[in-house]
Amino acid sequence: MNTTVETLYFPAPSVNESEILRYAGCREADGATLALLHECMEESQNRFSYRVCFCELPVRIEGELCDFGSFSLSSYHLSQNLHGCQSALVFGATVGMEIDRLIARYGSLSPAKALMLQAIGAERIEALCDVFCQSAASDRQVSLKPRFSPGYGDLPTAIQPTLFALLDCSKKIGLCLNDSLMMSPSKSVTAFVGIKDANSK
């Protein structure tokens, strides 16, 4: 079995300000908060690099066992998520290290800005994942299941080293795995996305 890992660079996805405010723990934004949001958006907007590496794997589900050919794992929640799929995308995505640097820059100089930048980073990586999944679905003319990441439900983060080896994330998109299984850069995602069988509803 020969898996091809492809790398994609995306243009900046459109921004959802209310999502950012939600990540910042702010249900109602006053003028000062909005000014802070806009200042941080302006300062960070050229600091992102939207990169994804991915491959397509066959899937065979047997009970809780999810078999992807070159590796398999046991997870009730992932098996439910991928139920009815013949294949799945596995991807790693990152918006790059610059946002980590910006967050660190303001970490002690201005925790308010750091908080807002961190919320922007969280919104950006989610937006990147959305854009990637949409384009993957339309390229293949299929519909996709909701993406499912290590750490969701009973899918352990211990699976991360396998995904990183499979996708060669550090070489392809500069995404590295730390000994604690945290990812660097921090605004990054790895996930499975089930490809719905065209024949089944």
Place this chain on the structure above:
Amino acid sequence: MKFLDFLKQNIVYLDGGMGTLLQARGLMAGEQPERWNLSHPDVIVDIQRQYYDAGSHVVCSNTFGANALKFADSELEAIIGAALANAREAQKQSMLAQEKFVALDIGPLGKLLKPYGDLDFEDAVAIFAKTVRLGVKYNADLIVIETMNDSYETKAALLAAKENSNLPVIVTNAYGEDGKLMTGATPAAMVAMLEGMGADAIGANCSLGPRQLRGVAEELLRCASVPVVLKPNAGLPKSVNGKTVFDIDAAEFADEVASLIRQGVRVAGGCCGTTPAYIRALTEATKTETPQALCDKGLTVVSSYTHAVNFGQDPILIGERINPTGKKRFKQALVENDLDYILTEGVNQEEAGVHVLDVNVGLPEIDEKQMLTRTVDALQAVIDLPLQIDTADVGAMEAALRRYNGKAMVNSVNGKQQSMDTVFPLVKKYGGVVVALTLDENGIPATAEDRVTIAEKILRTAAAYGIQKKDLIFDTLAMTVSADASAAGVTLEAMRRIRRELGCHTSLGISNVSFGLPRREIINSTFFAMALENGLSGAIMNPYSADMMKTYYAYRALRGLDENCAEYMTAAETFAQSAGTATSASVAIPSAEECKSELQRAIIKGFRERAGEITAELLKNTPPLEIVNGEIIPALNTVGIGFEKKTVYLPQLLMSAEAAKCAFEHIKTYLSANGTAAAGKGTFVIATVHGDIHDIGKNIVKLLLENYGFDVVDLGKDVPPKNIVDTVCKLHAPLVGLSALMTTTVPAMEETIKLLRQEAPWCKIVVGGAVLTQEYAERIGADAYAKDAMETVRYAERIMGV
């Protein structure tokens, strides 16, 4: 023939891809290709022989991932020994007559370095060193460091190669579609750093095909004085019927690379997807080409982790504010190990428009080596500018240069033999542009002539150490004009002659000239203009001085360095604005909180500057303690209670906390100038636990605790349990706060708590972080769980009984 001699005279062909060929011969997904050196030596030898037969001069050993992170020592030695023996066997078997060399191949470790990853720079150097020593032991002819996508890791690998071998070293980086490394470095920045450290050839490999790498190759050719290397992929990989195919064939590949060889690329080969057929096509396509002559670009250049800064016609501003001389508040920050204060100076100067930051943290009562290293680490983590390492302590200089991620400026060397004998070897080893002061054993000469003579002596000695003219910047020493009326004239004359006659770049510490005079900025900015007109390349100066910045922008406009005077016009607008606010100091604060004082309203609304200004004003006739207890604390309480009642949200709470911090900063400066310090409410040690590199939450808690008067000792992130326990014991701290973001780092928290219970039974432990709950906190043995920063403050107040 020696490889370096061959490189001087010839176009050098490297080999092509290995991984894809091994997969075709049965390497399974997830299997380590390096082990095939031992299990399938025949396959490895066969592929490598094909490369020699295709015309490669250099074949790389199959050791891309052969490092101590992946393999135990004994297996690592077996693999590298076998890999080099295989390549040697291939060299022997090949019937072609060209010069043939065997390179030890070194790839990246797959880990990001600290502070954004978890691998320490020195650990990375040690890991690479093991591989290098084995390469030497098993007789590699040269070392190829390749596919590095981070500048800091590249430095670690090259440093290991230089410290553990005398072999020639080729270094190639993997550039992305944006023409930069994954962590942001441009080709110019990489050339500056790698040439400075003595790489023998520098280039690009992997990631893209030759067409997409054209821009990178051209930029490398523009900057590099050493041979440029290009080893692209066979285009981009695509999956076709379950097979990986690359989108450029051998003929097209050879065509593209050949055209770059005609532009000056001197070392070429292929990376992923290329095969012996690609290399054969390339050597065929270029067999009549003669190598382009190498020329020294003569660039005086320093770099940071992202970009290079060139000394030339356009003046370079070097910010002088990170320096304790004459600054009580700065000295206090050094004594208290307050890196935040230093970082603020760095960020402010960057925003003020400097190009390089001078870093001087020397103080008799502190360990300068340790402080300078920590400061360089902290600054380069968050600031994009190149740094100028400014110290008289050679040990500190070496430690800082070693950890610096780029090519630093070094301040300074002088004409004393002892100074040159200690500083030049460091510049040679780590790279750098060194500021050379025109003084020697006999002091500072009174005449320009004698200063030029010293400069010539320094140039000769530098050359003997292998340091070129382009890596020296002469400082002809600005002396106090109030003490000697001819001082400025001599300095300028010496500078002009060094620039014109010796062809060297120059710098000056501008502000010395005005010492002892009133309104020094007037003298400084005029002297600055005179110096620029006399050939000053870089000024060590105060960027907060509007007069200095006005001179800078005006000079550039007048000298034709500022197209359409665009930057001057932007700057002029700023100057006009700041002049405007100075006359109408009191900006109206929206008075929603009618009953509160102006300072309280500024804090509640989160107006930082205003809170600072009002505090400074109040300090003229109000005791500091009265301001704290009567104004700042009540304002913080208003916001804190609002947060607890959920009428105020976290960003607003933090903006208020920052405004309060600004007010406190003025009070601290006031107390420091009067030789007193505020009495705190008690020591609170705070840290993000081992393995966890996220510290936003911890920083928020720290800010609020400081505002409420606690002496916070911040140990940072990814802190081993022992460090936390040692600090708690040393300070006999009554309280410690631990933060963890991920379930995978909670065990480190538990371990820390266990150790604290043994060693510091008096200490109360409060924990927080995204994954923690009350129940979880109890299970790992903490005294308390705090769901947010305010709760931590309330808990600390309870424990301390305040």
